[in-house]
Amino acid sequence: MKLIHTFLKGGVFPPEHTRTARDAATWNAMIPARCVVPLLQHSGVPARRIVQRGQRVNEGAIIGAARAYESARVHAPIPGVVSEIIQLTLADGRQSEAVVIELDGEFQQLGRSIKPRDWRRLKNRRIYEQISDAGVVGLGGEGVPSHTKYVLPKTAAVEWLIVNGCESEPYLSSEYRLLRERPQQLVEGIQILMRLLSPKRTVIALAGHTRSAVSGLRGAVAAARSRIQLQRLAGKYPQGDEHTLVGSVAGRAVRGAATVADAGCMVIDVATVLAMYEAVLLGKPLVERTVTVSGGAIAQPGNLKVRLGASIGDLIEECGGFCAAPRKLVVGGPMRGHAVTDLTQPVTKLTSAVLALTEEELQSVGQTACVRCGRCVRACPMGLEPVMLHLLIAQHDWRAVVKAGVFDCTECGCCGFICPSGIPLVDQLKQAKSQIRREEHEDGERAH
Numbered sequence: 001m002k003l004i005h006t007f008l009k010g011g012v013f014p015p016e017h018t019r020t021a022r023d024a025a026t027w028n029a030m031i032p033a034r035c036v037v038p039l040l041q042h043s044g045v046p047a048r049r050i051v052q053r054g055q056r057v058n059e060g061a062i063i064g065a066a067r068a069y070e071s072a073r074v075h076a077p078i079p080g081v082v083s084e085i086i087q088l089t090l091a092d093g094r095q096s097e098a099v100v101i102e103l104d105g106e107f108q109q110l111g112r113s114i115k116p117r118d119w120r121r122l123k124n125r126r127i128y129e130q131i132s133d134a135g136v137v138g139l140g141g142e143g144v145p146s147h148t149k150y151v152l153p154k155t156a157a158v159e160w161l162i163v164n165g166c167e168s169e170p171y172l173s174s175e176y177r178l179l180r181e182r183p184q185q186l187v188e189g190i191q192i193l194m195r196l197l198s199p200k201r202t203v204i205a206l207a208g209h210t211r212s213a214v215s216g217l218r219g220a221v222a223a224a225r226s227r228i229q230l231q232r233l234a235g236k237y238p239q240g241d242e243h244t245l246v247g248s249v250a251g252r253a254v255r256g257a258a259t260v261a262d263a264g265c266m267v268i269d270v271a272t273v274l275a276m277y278e279a280v281l282l283g284k285p286l287v288e289r290t291v292t293v294s295g296g297a298i299a300q301p302g303n304l305k306v307r308l309g310a311s312i313g314d315l316i317e318e319c320g321g322f323c324a325a326p327r328k329l330v331v332g333g334p335m336r337g338h339a340v341t342d343l344t345q346p347v348t349k350l351t352s353a354v355l356a357l358t359e360e361e362l363q364s365v366g367q368t369a370c371v372r373c374g375r376c377v378r379a380c381p382m383g384l385e386p387v388m389l390h391l392l393i394a395q396h397d398w399r400a401v402v403k404a405g406v407f408d409c410t411e412c413g414c415c416g417f418i419c420p421s422g423i424p425l426v427d428q429l430k431q432a433k434s435q436i437r438r439e440e441h442e443d444g445e446r447a448h
């Protein structure tokens with residue numbers, strides 16, 4: 001087991017905040033009396049609803065079937081009766097059909113201890129089915145269904161399996177708590193992936209505050225006699241970004257349309273490994289996840305294990321409610337998360353955090369003209385020149401914008417964060433990408 005220290009090029013050090021949930025052990029949130037369960041909680045195609053209004057469902061019953069290869073099953077997080085089928089706008093702006101379940105009846109799994117299966121006796125195909133059947137998706141990013149990413153036979157060999165324990169966005173601490181509280185299960189989950197993917201090297205990457213979980217992990221790796229390595233990285237943001245991580249750990253650059261898989265790497269976050277562990281060893285569908293509830297306006301910040309479909313308002317209430325006026329509510333981290341205004345938003349597979357930020361924390365500055373300070377250039381982990389992109393976008397010179405590397409931008413937010421003029425650089429970059437794609441699509445249509 002090696003301990004290596006490497007440094008991220010670019011990136012920013014967002015300020016440490018005082019109201020952290022880091023030191024509080026994860027607790028089980030109250031079981032919600034009503035769950036709003038969207039059928040789109042992953043990338044790709046929404047699940048197909050297979051329940052009707054008035055139908056009774058057991059805890060863990062399938063309520064949405066995967067209707068395409070890039071789709072994922074959705075299960076009932078609580079037993080009860082389907083009271084409504086609604087349409088809602090998710091925190092990330094996508095539209096989704098959702099199944100509303102009112103709590104009623106008995107829990108099949110809650111509070112019962114399940115004897116773990118010996119996964120070593122299972123064939124790879126069976127493991128794949130377990131992960132797919134449980135509706136496991138990437139819990140740290142865009143929710144790519146795990147059976148499409150980690151399990152099916154791949155065209156390229158996996159040289160590096162990188163377990164992302166970096167959690168570099170400010171406020172977030174749920175992955176840190178999982179690293180501290182469940183190291184043995186994490187190591188066993190990684191061993192399953194090692195068998196499926198046969199990587200040449202397997203690394204758990206830690207950064208910033210998560211580096212202090214190293215001793216527990218070291219013990220778990222030794223007890224399992226595994227060849228998993230631990231690697232400690234600088235605590236800069238966006239160390240946990242897939243592209244950045246592959247650069248820091250494997251020393252490989254991923255640019256443009258290439259994926260980390262093209263660079264011979266697979267990156268998976270801690271929560272997803274544990275969801276796979278539960279699917280394979282315990283046969284548990286993905287009906288709950290750990291969520292950080294934090295920010296200056298939260299009375300008692302914490303990490304909660306939450307049933308999917310519970311409302312974010314319920315979580316805030318469970319954390320003592322507001323102790324100051326929230327200026328902004330965010331689902332996800334402060335750098336990449338989505339601002340919401342509605343406390344009835346449901347927790348989904350993609351909800352890593354709920355933040356209630358005060359005016360003081362937002363440090364909002366009005367936008368002024370670029371002062372050519374170059375900070376955004378120094379902060380960009382992808383080696384881009386955001387200021388140049390900003391100027392080219394203002395001129396609508398899309399060809400030059402593409403040439404300047406707009407599609408290499410990972411939308412990490414470092415440039416906008418560091419800009420003293422308050423220029424919304426990331427928003428401009430996102431809009432430019434959409435505009436360019438739209439024009440390319442229209443050109444293609446005209447050509448036909």
Ligand code: SF4
Pocket residue numbers: 379380381382383384386408409410411412413414415416425426429
């Ligand atoms: S240009 Fe893109 S990749 Fe570079 S700092 Fe800005 S958001 Fe991050």
Ligand code: SF4
Pocket residue numbers: 369370371372373374375376377386387390415418419420421422423
């Ligand atoms: S950080 Fe902001 S002000 Fe400085 S060069 Fe970049 S865009 Fe201009």
